[in-house]
Amino acid sequence: MAPVFQYIVRRILLAIPVLFGILLVTFVLARLIPGDPCKAMLGEKATQEVCERFTREHGLDQPIPVQLGIYIRNVLKGDFGESIRFSRPVTIILIERLPMTLELGTIAIIVATLIGIPLGIISAVNNNTVVDVITMVGANAGVSMPVYWLGLMLAYVFALLFKGTPLALPPSGRLTAGLTAVPFYEVYNILLEPESIKFHLYEFIANLYILNSLVTANWKVLGDVLRHLILPAAALSTIPMSIIARMTRSSMLDVMSQDYIRTAKAKGMPKRTVVFKHALRNALLPIATIIGLQLGTIFAGAVLTETIFGLAGVGRMLFEAITARDYPIVQGFTLVIAIGYVGINLLVDISYVFIDPRIKLD
Amino acid sequence: MRTLLQPNSPNNNTELSEEETMALESSLKDYRANSLWRLMLRRVFRQRSAIIGMVILGLLVLVALLAPVITSYGPEKVLIGMEPVRKRAAPCIHLLGCPEDEPQHLMGIDGNVRDEFSRVVYGTRVSLFIGFTTTGFAIVVGVVLGAISGYAGGWVDNVIMRLLDVVMAFPSLLLAIAIVNVLGRGLQNALLAIAIVNIPSYARVMRASVLSIKEQNFVEASRALGAGHSRILLTRILPNSLSPLIVQGTLGIAGAILSAAALSFLGLGAQPPTPEWGTMLGTERNQVFSAPHLVFFPGFAIMATVLAFNLLGDGLRDALDPRLASKPA
Numbered sequence: 036m037a038p039v040f041q042y043i044v045r046r047i048l049l050a051i052p053v054l055f056g057i058l059l060v061t062f063v064l065a066r067l068i069p070g071d072p073c074k075a076m077l078g079e080k081a082t083q084e085v086c087e088r089f090t091r092e093h094g095l096d097q098p099i100p101v102q103l104g105i106y107i108r109n110v111l112k113g114d115f116g117e118s119i120r121f122s123r124p125v126t127i128i129l130i131e132r133l134p135m136t137l138e139l140g141t142i143a144i145i146v147a148t149l150i151g152i153p154l155g156i157i158s159a160v161n162n163n164t165v166v167d168v169i170t171m172v173g174a175n176a177g178v179s180m181p182v183y184w185l186g187l188m189l190a191y192v193f194a195l196l197f198k199g200t201p202l203a204l205p206p207s208g209r210l211t212a213g214l215t216a217v218p219f220y221e222v223y224n225i226l227l228e229p230e231s232i233k234f235h236l237y238e239f240i241a242n243l244y245i246l247n248s249l250v251t252a253n254w255k256v257l258g259d260v261l262r263h264l265i266l267p268a269a270a271l272s273t274i275p276m277s278i279i280a281r282m283t284r285s286s287m288l289d290v291m292s293q294d295y296i297r298t299a300k301a302k303g304m305p306k307r308t309v310v311f312k313h314a315l316r317n318a319l320l321p322i323a324t325i326i327g328l329q330l331g332t333i334f335a336g337a338v339l340t341e342t343i344f345g346l347a348g349v350g351r352m353l354f355e356a357i358t359a360r361d362y363p364i365v366q367g368f369t370l371v372i373a374i375g376y377v378g379i380n381l382l383v384d385i386s387y388v389f390i391d392p393r394i395k396l397d
Numbered sequence: 398m399r400t401l402l403q404p405n406s407p408n409n410n411t412e413l414s415e416e417e418t419m420a421l422e423s424s425l426k427d428y429r430a431n432s433l434w435r436l437m438l439r440r441v442f443r444q445r446s447a448i449i450g451m452v453i454l455g456l457l458v459l460v461a462l463l464a465p466v467i468t469s470y471g472p473e474k475v476l477i478g479m480e481p482v483r484k485r486a487a488p489c490i491h492l493l494g495c496p497e498d499e500p501q502h503l504m505g506i507d508g509n510v511r512d513e514f515s516r517v518v519y520g521t522r523v524s525l526f527i528g529f530t531t532t533g534f535a536i537v538v539g540v541v542l543g544a545i546s547g548y549a550g551g552w553v554d555n556v557i558m559r560l561l562d563v564v565m566a567f568p569s570l571l572l573a574i575a576i577v578n579v580l581g582r583g584l585q586n587a588l589l590a591i592a593i594v595n596i597p598s599y600a601r602v603m604r605a606s607v608l609s610i611k612e613q614n615f616v617e618a619s620r621a622l623g624a625g626h627s628r629i630l631l632t633r634i635l636p637n638s639l640s641p642l643i644v645q646g647t648l649g650i651a652g653a654i655l656s657a658a659a660l661s662f663l664g665l666g667a668q669p670p671t672p673e674w675g676t677m678l679g680t681e682r683n684q685v686f687s688a689p690h691l692v693f694f695p696g697f698a699i700m701a702t703v704l705a706f707n708l709l710g711d712g713l714r715d716a717l718d719p720r721l722a723s724k725p726a
Contacts, residue, residue, distance in 0.1 A: 056563030060572075067579045175446075175711070179703035181655060183662055184678060184696030187685045195686050331568030338574070339659060343682065354663060357578055369575045373567045 043385050050381050054374060061370045062106050066099075068362060075362050078119045115367030120359050125367035128352065130235050134242035135209065135348035136341070140333045142268045147275035148326055154276075155283020155322075160310060162288060170280065177277030182336045186270035186343040193266060205263050207345035209244060214259055216244045222251045267344040271336045275329035282325040286318040319390050327383030334372050437640065440716040447712020453705035461521040470512040472519035472672040477510050484510050485681075485688040505690045508681055509670070516672040517694050523673045524702055527588060527657045528650040534592040535653075536646055539599025544630055546600065547607030558604070561597035569594045570656055577665045584657075584673070587666035591656045595649055602645045606638030640717040648710035651703045658699050674699045 068075045073086040073095070081089070090096050094105045109115070115125035158170040194206035210216065218241035220227060227234045241247045248257035290296065291314050299309045337350035345351075349368060356364035441447050460467065476482055480500050488505040489495035504513035546557040564572065576590035607630075610616060616633050624633075658675030660666035662682075667673035669680060674695040681691035 052559060053562055053566050056559065057566055060563060060567075061575070064575055064579050069579075069581070175707055176700065176704060179651065179655070179700050179707050181658055181662070181675070181678075181696055181699050183659070183682070184692065184699065187678075187682060187692045188689075188696070191685050191689045191692070331571075335568045335570035335659075338571070339662070342663075353574070357574065358664060362578070365575060365578050369567070369571055372571055376568055377566050 039388050042388060046381060046384050050377055053377055057370065057373045057377065058107055058110060059103070061366055061373075062103055065106075065362070065366050066102075075360075110370065115370070116363035118356075118361055118364050120356070120361045120364075125363050127235070128364065129349065129368065129371060130239050131242065132347060132349045132352045134239055134244075135346055136337050136350060138243055138245055139264060139267055139271065139340070139346065139348060140330070140337060142264055143271040143333055143336075144275060144326070144330065146268055147272040147279055147329065150272075151276040151279030152283050152322065154280040156287055156310065156315065158280065158284040159287035159291060160306075167284075171284070174277040174280045177273050178281075180273060181339075182270055182274065183339040183343055185273055186267065186340055189266050189270055190343070204266050206266065209260060209263050209346060210256065211259050211263075214256055216241070216247055216253070216256050216260070217251065219247050219250045267340045267346060270343075271333060271340045274332055274336065275326075278325060278329060278332075279322065283318065283322050286321045287314055290314045290318045317391075320387060323383055323386055323390055327380045330379050331376055334376060437717060441713060444712035444716050446708040447716065450705045450707070450709030450712060453701060454709060457521055457525065457702055457705060460518055461525055464518050464522060468512070468515035468518050470515045472516045473511065473670045474515070475510050476506070476512065482506050482510060484508060485684060485691060487688070488513075488690055504694045505688070507677070507691055508684065508688075511670075513677075513691060513694060516677060517674070517698050519672040520674045520677065520695065520698060521702070523667065523671065524654050524658070524699070527584075527673075528654045528702075528706065531588050531592045531595065531653040531657065532646055532649045534588075535595040535649065536599050536642065538592075539596045540603045540635075540642065542596065543600035543603025544607055544634070547604035548611060548626065548630060548634070554604075557600070561600055564594065565597045567594075569652075570659060573656060573660060574663070574665065577660060582665045582668070584661075584667040584671065587657055587660040591653050591660070594656075595653065598649065599642065599645060602641045603638060606641060607634055610634050610637050644710060644714040644717055647706055647713055651706035651710060654699065654706070655703050 071086070073081055073089045077085065077089055094102055097105070113126050115129070117124055118128055121128065154170050154174070158167045161167050190206035193202065193204040197203045205211065218238070219225075220237045220241065225237070227237060244260045245257065248254070248260060291310075296309060296314055299313050300306075304313075334350075337348060338353050339350070340346075341348045341351035342354045349372070353365060353368045355361075356368070470476065482500065482502070484506065485508055486502070486506040489499050489502045491497055491501050495501065502512055502514060504517055507513045507516065542557055542561070546554045567575075573587070573590040573594045576593060577586050580586040580589065611629075611634060616629060619629050619633050657666055658673070658678075661673050661675030662679040664676075664679060667676045669676055677695040678692055678699075681688065685692045
């Protein structure tokens with residue numbers, strides 16, 4: 036077996052105990068909810084009879100290890116229980132809400148990377164100059180800002196102060212009232228069986244408004260969706276951007292002080308080639324790690340950002356579920372987000388092989 | 398003139414002359430001046446960011462201590478019937494042209510007709526308390542776990558580190574939310590949740606220090622002299638692993654204050670009428686277009702406090718981490 040392949044397989048195997056641990060933590064947290072689990076899961080109005088049936092069906096009268104087994108089996112089947120508030124499966128709600136958050140999170144992390152890395156490079160190249168100091172003060176302020184505060188202030192400035200100017204931006208929602216993102220399967224007359232897996236999959240893709248409007252060539256909707264995403268993405272990307280900029284700066288400074296860079300400079304190589312070809316490539320590894328870790332900030336930030344900007348994504352749902360004490364949703368969403376986080380950081384780990392071929396494959 | 402290096406003076410006088418005492422004192426001073434902590438402090442004071450952080454932090458501590466002196470109203474005092482003020486009135490500052498006959502409210506009035514400035518000022522106490530208690534708790538537990546893990550090694554190490562890996566596998570704020578969701582809302586539970594979420598980072602730092610220190614000669618020497626495990630851990634290893642813990646702890650306080658404010662903003666942390674910045678922001682967030690001052694000031698206070706700890710932490714790291722010694726920030 037090729038060593039690269041071996042490395043990848045080993046990484047995946049190493050993630051399994053962590054995933055099991057995550058399952059265990061969410062299971063324990065669910066059992067620790069004070070009071071009757073039935074009342075917690077079905078709401079206070081559940082009657083004695085309903086409760087008894089619920090307890091039997093969910094194996095809550097079984098010993099704890101058996102309950103854990105049932106829980107894991109359900110999760111593996113993609114069954115996270117039923118929402119108290121909506122009386123619908125948590126999984127379906129998740130599928131409906133995820134596209135919004137994916138769209139927002141992807142844009143935020145792209146913006147953070149595309150601005151953060153250049154800022155860090157500029158800062159490192161101009162080490163200890165005014166540019167460096169200003170960038171780093173900015174980055175320090177950026178990591179210290181509460182996302183929700185930044186979001187609210189942006190909304191105030193761009194939706195109220197700039198009202199009527201070309202700079203005005205919508206402070207809430209995904210689309211302007213009156214516009215609809217017609218799903219691609221309706222545009223192209225694809226017939227689907229309602230409630231089938233294929234239907235949910237197509238619906239999921241159609242709910243990625245950017246993708247859907249690209250596929251259906253609906254530029255008006257695309258523009259509107261993007262305009263609605265500017266403020267939340269700006270708020271959400273500030274902290275990751277600052278952290279990426281700081282990491283890029285220190286990683287670049289580290290690499291730039293090495294001998295081979297001095298050699299390259301001494302050879303009379305153009306500065307641009309030294310910085311981008313020689314230094315940046317070797318500085319990328321810690322930057323990739325930190326970008327992966329920032330996805331955690333993005334997921335948590337989505338709870339706050341979506342709440343402020345009235346976006347119907349996973350984060351806002353989670354917030355509403357907390358307020359309404361809709362435990363199944365909180366548990367299910369937390370689990371899925373944690374698994375996603377582990378998965379993405381696994382991908383980052385694997386990407387090391389491609390970023391830096393010298394990496395020790397063990 | 399006799400020096401201290403000649404202990405047996407000719408007159409065999411055991412009392413030191415005045416001259417000798419002074420010489421002894423000054424040599425002691427020299428010795429102290431070069432102690433490890435002195436050196437570290439001197440390095441810290443050379444860091445610009447650490448100094449800025451310390452200045453802001455000093456001001457915040459002063460504000461917290463002098464809160465009753467600075468403010469003219471209590472943080473929970475409702476002004477209805479006392480003054481002719483409107484709910485969510487904009488700031489009234491005499492210097493900036495607010496009529497002299499109106500009572501001065503530097504940051505305006507909040508949704509329950511309370512003086513926003515007093516609440517923000519008293520909020521400093523709450524936030525500093527939150528930062529220090531959660532981090533203190535997390536450090537104590539983290540240090541114990543990390544020390545055991547690093548010192549014992551073997552399966553103990555494996556079990557502890559895998560458990561901590563699981564905690565770190567969650568995005569931290571999300572796990573804190575899930576924990577509070579179970580424990581029930583309220584400041585105390587929010588603090589506990591944030592502390593739990595932060596334990597792994599201190600445990601890792603401590604474990605790394607223990608691993609590198611426990612093999613060193615002076616520890617070996619202690620062991621040869623018959624020192625027990627607890628004595629070695631407490632008097633040899635712990636003092637030598639303090640500096641990375643201090644750095645991590647300072648940055649941790651910044652994170653803890655930010656997380657606690659976020660939990661409070663979501664309604665999971667401090668409950669009204671506690672003057673906690675996140676709670677204040679959360680209760681007025683829908684009024685941002687009509688009363689932006691009620692969002693701006695508490696948020697700005699959070700940023701200033703978190704920034705102070707971040708700057709101080711960065712400065713400390715640059716000063717205390719020998720690997721970074723060549724790179725002034």
